[in-house]
Amino acid sequence: MINVYSEIGPLRRVLMHRPGNEIMQLYPYMLxxxxxxxxxxxxxxxxxxxxxxxxxRNAGVEVVYLRDLFAQAMNVPEARAAFTREFASASRVPSRELEDRVVAHYDSLSVEDLVEAVFCGIRKNDPAFADVQTLGGMARKEDVFLVNPMxxxxxxxxxxxxxxxxxxxxxxxxxxxxxxxxxxxxxxxxxxxxxxxxxxxxxxxxxxxxxxxxxxxxxxxxxxxxxxxxxxxxxxxxxxxxxxxxxxxxxxxxxxxxxxxxxxxxxxxxxxxxxxxxxxxxxxxxxxxxxxxxxxxxxxxxxxxxxxxxxxxxxxxxxxxxxxxxxxxxxxxxxxxxxxxxxxxxxxxxxxxxxxxxxxxxxxxxxxxxxxxxxxxxxxxxxxxxxxxxxxxxxxxxxxxxx
CATH class of the missing domain: 3.75.10.10 (L-arginine/glycine Amidinotransferase; Chain A)
Known part of the structure; x- marks a missing residue:
């Protein structure tokens, strides 16, 4: 339920995200x-x-976390299937074949690992993609990420x-x-x-x-x-x-x-x-x-x-x-x-x-x-x-x- 009709009404519930390992993916040359x-x-x-x-919390506000709510959504099979394709497509993976590999990789993960991968991105040197023989994976050697972190x-x-x-x-x-x-x-x-x-x-x-x-x-x-x-x-x-x-x-x-x-x-x-x-x-x-x-x-x-x-x-x-x-x-x-x-x-x-x-x-x-x-x-x-x-x-x- 959403109920927000002002900026100042007593706050009862708020959505937040505790910084996680995605922060460790910050690349100094790309700040x-x-x-x-x-x-x-x-x-x-x-x-x-x-x-x-x-x-x-001391002021009586319920804090809910984005990561938890997103994990709940990914426990719904049809939501997960739709999300992984939409997210991979929006991630501008260099080729359709490589995008398909990214989706397949997401599909192989547990919900917990999927959530972590979504926030942290996928490095180009990730071992799960070591056998990639598509042009999208082999070209652009200067790229650090296949899928950017958030x-x-x-x-x-x-x-x-x-x-x-x-x-x-x-x-x-x-x-x-x-x-x-x-x-x-x-x-x-x-x-x-x-x-x-x-x-x-x-x-x-x-x-x-x-x-x-x-x-x-x-x-x-x-x-x-x-x-x-x-x-x-x-x-x-x-x-x-x-x-x-x-x-x-x-x-x-x-x-x-x-x-x-x-x-x-x-x-x-x-x-x-x-x-x-x-x-x-x-x-x-x-x-x-x-x-x-x-x-x-x-x-x-x-x-x-x-x-x-x-x-x-x-x-x-x-x-x-x-x-x-x-x-x-x-x-x-x-x-x-x-x-x-x-x-x-x-x-x-x-x-x-x-x-x-x-x-x-x-x-x-x-x-x-x-x-x-x-x-x-x-x-x-x-x-x-x-x-x-x-x-x-x-x-x-x-x-x-x-x-």
Whole structure:
């Protein structure tokens, strides 16, 4: 069951992924392609992640793991057969004959070993493929992997996002992450948690337009904000808007934040932490255009330019006179603001109104939150942050109470 009608309702259940051996497949010469800044030390990254989940459990949140739900789905024979072919095809194996060998290899594994192989990839020198005589296996000797690993999976916010009683299965923009939503597709249909009531998908990952969960902010049960960013395209926003309007939503606000590296996702710029309170990054000042999408006749969409003042747009969407804005890194120091933004100072997870979880390194932002009366639980993210994500990125709410 999915029940997410806000960013701030008391969090009851969350989907996460504890970093595993896929982190050890990070290849230093491919870090940019793999979307990491550096190679995390796995035991330390796992300890940091465990500290994060302990905070959530102590707050009464049920933590469920992607790996467990995916394994449950792979215990369903028809799901496993469909998944292995779809996943191998999406992995861009160099030839059809070699793809068939990859599928046969997956089919020979236990569920536990299959799950490990999906996350960790298949090396080109894997002994199981030593006898390969296909051109796809013999050529391109410089390749390290036959099937790429998925080291970014611990950022569960990006590969899908839950809105209302449904899910948006992402179309990931970057090649190394493009297969992650396939796992979520099978989780939302075949895992124990969803098998009796599969989740409706509000998008279609086969559409040509990119969309990622980090760009979606569920403002209320009537309004959603979506970033047009480095990772999310206008065409996807329009598609999702139509799906949301069919569910009774009244407005989608498209925040055009540009396609620079600092504008990877909207949640790196803006996070809702209270009924009328947001953390924001001062770098977006003067750089954001907002467009309001509303339902039109014949399943159409009306799109208008909203106010130049994006804070006024948020106030309108929330039906409040004004919103309270807490600047990430404070005001007046561009270097400090950029430093704390880069270290995910505005990327916190709200577990109930006025109570959040985040990294301990954004000290200026943490002090401002404390002065604003926000309760903050912190954990160290020295290793986890090497993948360019914070507490919100590493969590996908499944159930929130109403507010």
């Amino acid at each position: 940019g392609e793999m979307l990491f800044e550096d190679t995390p030390f796995l035991p330390a990254a796992q300890a940091e992640h465990d500290a994060y989940t302990a905070i959530l 080291p970014n999976c611990y950022f569960t916010r990006d590969s899908s996002v839950n809105v209302a009683d449904s899910v948006i299965l992402s179309h990931m923009t970057k090649e190394f992450r493009r297969r992650e939503p396939i796992l979520l597709k099978y989780v939302h249909t075949y895992s124990d948690l969803f098998r009796d009531d599969p989740t409706q998908d509000l998008y279609n990952m086969d559409e040509p337009y990119g969309i990622e969960g980090g760009d979606v902010i569920v403002l209320s049960d009537k309004a959603v904000a979506i970033g047009c960013s480095e990772r999310t395209d206008p065409g996807a926003v329009e598609h999702v808007a139509k799906s949301l309007f069919a569910k009774g939503y009244e407005a989608v606000y498209a925040f055009d934040i540009g396609r620079d590296r600092f504008a990877m996702h909207l949640d790196g710029m803006l996070t809702m932490i209270g009924y009328d309170t947001f953390i924001y990054n001062p770098l977006i000042e003067g750089k954001v255009s907002v467009f309001k999408l509303t339902p039109a006749a014949n399943d159409g969409i009306t799109t208008v330019a909203a106010s130049d003042d994006w804070s006024q747009v948020l106030a309108e969407a929330l039906h409040v006179p004004a919103v309270k804005l807490i600047p990430c890194g404070g005001d007046g120091d561009d270097v400090r603001s950029l430093w704390e933004m880069w270290n995910m100072g505005s990327n916190v997870l709200t577990i109930r109104p006025g109570e959040v979880v985040g990294y301990d390194r954004a000290v200026v932002t943490l002090d401002l939150l404390d002065k604003a009366g926000i309760t903050v639980h912190t954990f160290t993210g020295a290793e986890l942050s090497r993948g360019r994500g914070g507490a919100r990125c590493m969590s996908m709410p499944l159930v929130r109470d109403a507010i």
